[in-house]
Amino acid sequence: MKRIALLGATGSIGRQALEIIDAGPELELCALAAGSTDVSGLAVERGVRNFQSGGDLVALLEACEPDLVLNAVVGFAGCRATLWALEQGVTLALANKESLVAAGELALTAKERGGGLLLPVDSEHSAVFQCLEGRTVEEVVSIVLTASGGPFRGRSRAELQRVTPEQALAHPTWQMGPKITIDSATLANKGLEVIEAHFLFGLPYEQIEVIVHPSSIVHSLVRFRDGAALAHLGYPDMRIPISFALGYPDRPATTIQPLDLASGLTLEFQELDEETFPLVSLAREAGRTGGSAPCAYSAANEVAVEAFLGGQLCFLGIAEVIERALARADTSAARDLGALVEADTAARRVAAEEVARIERL
Ligand SMILES: NC(=O)c1ccc[n+]([C@@H]2O[C@H](COP(=O)([O-])OP(=O)(O)OC[C@H]3O[C@@H](n4cnc5c(N)ncnc54)[C@H](OP(=O)(O)O)[C@@H]3O)[C@@H](O)[C@H]2O)c1
Ligand SMILES: [Mn+2]
Structure with missing residues (x-):
């Protein structure tokens, strides 16, 4: 049995993780946390004794002795939990990209000391992780993160002047929490992901590319020095990378439908309009600084x-x-x-x- 502490249990990732854990015979929930939503119902239903809304996540983690921490908290609030898991050598399944972006150097030092696993849950990074398995950095030319382009793909700056939160919250391909949905509309999400990739895979910023791919079927690619590019494909469904991280090193079965290749899938790629969406290049700059x-x-x-x-x-x-x-x-x-x-x-x-x-x- 793998004992899992789920932080951010009431969110978009958290709820999908509960579905995977409930269905996984090898997975046992040992702690649940949210920011302010009451989680006692979720905990009692599952016989979980360690749970909290708000409060100190590290105290919760220390009390429940997990084998794996799934950090699905949104924002910097997840930072201490990320550093704790890495420092303790407890496997960290990381959805909370903001913590790795903010604390990158500290996180790498903590991971080195702890000696544990850091498994990305972000779909692009899970894809890259899988394409890289068994390879060394020397063999890699670059990684290519795909971006849906968000709801405002193809618009000009002038057209974005007056967009409302409601319009920005209508993401074309992914169902997610409000913060990351806005981040997808501004492309800050891809900026954060470029920095996240730098810390996860140890590649310099010039080896991390971004390409727009509206249908979100290719989750990312890795280019190798022999001219091959490996890609990871699937429907945009976060239960796949969540299941991969929770099951690792196994690849447990899910109920997600297989990719229907004959139904008119289109794999279209476009260059990012950096002028309208400056937050990717700004992230690179911040990363290089x-x-x-x-x-x-x-x-x-x-x-x-x-x-x-x-x-x-x-x-x-x-x-x-x-x-x-x-x-x-x-x-x-x-x-x-x-x-x-x-x-x-x-x-x-x-x-x-x-x-x-x-x-x-
Ligand atoms: N959603 C996706 O498809 C997706 C994909 C890739 C990466 N991610 C990343 O995964 C993380 C979560 O995203 P999400 O879309 O699931 O967000 P979300 O739906 O807004 O959920 C956020 C979760 O974090 C909890 N939380 C907030 N502050 C907390 C605190 N101080 N202590 C403990 N829990 C706290 C919230 O609890 P309350 O209910 O009490 O507010 C909620 O359970 C983000 O970093 C996001 O970038 C998400
Ligand atoms: Mn992502």
Whole structure:
């Protein structure tokens, strides 16, 4: 039996993970956590004694002694849990990309000390992980992250001036929580994923490509030095990468329908319009700057997305806030979690100032 602690159990990933765990004879739930939604019903139904809404995730993890932590919390709030699992050498199935983006260097050090596994749940990274299995970095030319392009693919900047949260929340291919759905509309999600890939796979930024692929069937590719490119295909269904991470190294069966190749699947790829969607190149810049620049990028994005959803910031203002916050951020490296929390707090403060400034224009 694999004992699983599920953090972010009430979210989009969390609910799909519960479905996989409930159906998996080898998987046992040992803890459940959410931010504020009551999880006692979910816990009691499954005989789980360790559960909480809000509070200290590390205390919960210490009490339940998991074999695997599935971190499906949204945002920087998942940071301590990520670092704890890596430090303890407990297998970490990571959906909470913001924690790896913000704490990348600290996370790699913790992973080295802990000696455990870090399994990506993000679909692109799960795809890359699978295409890379058994290969060395020397054999890899680049990885290619696919992006659906979000609901505003093909639009110009002028056309994005007045889009509403409701329009931005209507994602064409994926059903996800509100924060990542907005991130997909601005392409900040792909920016975060470029940084996430850098830390997961140890590749420099010039070896991490992004390509737009509207149907989201190819989840990502790896190009090898012999000219071959390996891709991972499937319907856009997060239960596949969740099941892969929870079952690893096995590949358990799921009830997900097989890819119907004869039904008119189209595998179309397009270049990203970096002018309309500047947040991928801004993420690369933050990644290359290193230190706490990725943390500032992610923190400013969280603040800007919340302001957009709350009607205090226009859609194009999101990228503007992040750019200005990054320009003002102290990007020196955080030596420990305390320093990282300070960097995150400072970036949030600056981003909030920029939200107010942009709205006064
Ligand atoms: N959804 C996807 O398809 C998808 C795909 C790839 C990657 N991801 C990543 O997976 C993560 C989760 O995304 P999501 O779409 O599942 O988000 P979501 O639907 O908004 O769910 C977020 C979950 O985190 C919990 N949470 C928030 N703050 C918390 C805290 N301080 N302590 C404990 N739990 C907390 C929420 O609890 P409450 O119910 O109490 O608010 C909820 O259970 C994000 O990092 C996202 O980028 C998601
Ligand atoms: Mn993704």
